[in-house]
Every structure is written in C-alpha cells, then in structure tokens.
Amino acid sequence: MKLRAALLAILLLVSPVALAVSPDEILPDAALEQRARDISAGLRCLVCQNQSIDDSDADLARDLRVLVRERLVAGDTDQQVEQYVVDRYGEYVLLNPRLGLHTILLWAAAPILLIAGLATLLVARRRAAVPAGDESLSPEEQAALDGLRKER
Template sequence: MRGLRAALLGSAILLAAGPLCAVQPDEVLDDPVLEDRARDISAGLRCPVCQNESIDESSADIARDLRLLVRERLLEGDSDNEVVAYIVARYGEYVLLSPNFDGANRVLWVLPLILLGAGIGMSVVYIRGRSNAPAPAEAGLSSDEQARLDAILNDDRTD
C-alpha cells in the first residue's frame, strides 16, 4: 500500500510539474529581463503540434525550436511585437493563442452570433405560426367508407 501511495504521489508531482519543465535549462537566457520577455512572448504563442497549448508549456520539438527562435530574436534586439510578427509571418496566425480581431477573423468572431440570432428568430416565427394556425377540422368518413365500415363490423358480429 505504501508503494502505491508513493507511486501515485510521484505521478501527481510529475503531472503537476510537467508544464513547468517544458523550458529546458539550456534554453534559459542569462539576462533575467530578456528571459521574462521570452516567457511572456512564449505564453502567447500556440504550439503548432499541440492542441491549444502554448510553446512555453509544450514539450514538443517544434515548441522547443520556437522557444529558441524567440530567444534568438530577442538577443538580436527585436522588440516583442517584432518577434511575434516574425513568427506569425513564418507559421501563420494559427500560432497566436489570441487571434487578432481584424480582416477575416471578424467574420469568424461574429458569425456564431449571427447564426444564433437567425436560429432564435426562425424558432419564434415557427412557434408563432403554429399557435396562430387554425385547428385542423376533423374529417369524417365518406358515405362509401362508412358503408364498408358498417359491413365489416356487421360481418364480425354475425360470426
């Protein structure tokens, strides 16, 4: 039982520390100010391989390459915006965890609201139309149908 507890505790610690261990010691810059800037930039960039995980948290090889690229650009003297623009130019806007609200992205942000409004509007029109519709008249049997029904019922009674 003690071994199981120790294994579970060790697994929990590794899982909790996993995102913290993504940045390798050999990636860390000597200048703490530049390292903080690199961490801030990395936290806003999505790993192209991982699902909605920043390159700062990801242990994928491409995330490591991107972290090194961010640090390299900072060492060359680029501003934070220039570093992000450089990476977006190479990998597309997909690498941004928070996409910009311009161009085609506006349609992507607004379209769900438009579709929701259209769906609600169509539902209201449909429900109002049904409530205002006249009740269906009860259709009786024609004289031929009534005669056939009477004949069938009379035949069953005579048996």
C-alpha cells in the same frame, strides 16, 4: 489514508508549474529571458495545439523557443519577434488571436446564426398553428372539423 491524500493534494497545489524550457535554452540576461518567457507564453505549440510553446515538450516548440530567444538577442522588439513567428506560421500560432475583421466576423457569426435560427423556428411555428378564428374555412370544412372534434 485520508491524511496521505490530503498531503498529496496540497503538494500538487503548492508545487511550481513545470515548464518545458530546458536549462540550455535559458538566456543569461534575466530581463531578456523574462521577455522570451512572456512571448513564448502567448505562442501556440503547433503540435500540441492547446499549449503554449513554453509548456510544450514537442521538438517544434523547442525550436520556436530557441527562435524567439535568437530574435531577442539579435535586438528585435517583442512585437517584431511575434510578427516574425506569425509571418512564418500564420496567426494560428497566437494563443490570443489579434482583433481584425476576420475575427470579428467569426465571433459575430455564432450569435447571428442563433438569432436567425430562432426567428426561423418562431415563423415556422406560427405558420403551422391553426388560425384562432376558423373564418378561413368554408361551411363544409367547418362542419367536417366540428365532426372530427366531437369524435374525440
């Protein structure tokens, strides 16, 4: 039983990753096909959202794979193909978003909000704390406070 489980685990680890690219999509030119695979690996399936179009079985992913290959056959560079897809579907289609002002703001917002929240928490705790010296209390208030402390 343990031997079977170990063999199954080894087979799963050693087996090649099954890609969704069907044989009729593969280009005859190996270099062009490799370029298509490289581009497809960086494009998000808009149906699956967390898979590249190279790994997805969705119809839209297949259409995008075919579109990438058509653009490459037409003579576009890798950047032109990627830009063509981004122009049609937006930057969300990229698995690794481009570095720009909007992405920098997005990445910087989380730490800035965390620091602001911690600072607010520290200020609120300091304001809520009883002053170290009870000099701000009137003599009557001090006497009342001392009486309450003795009752405890």
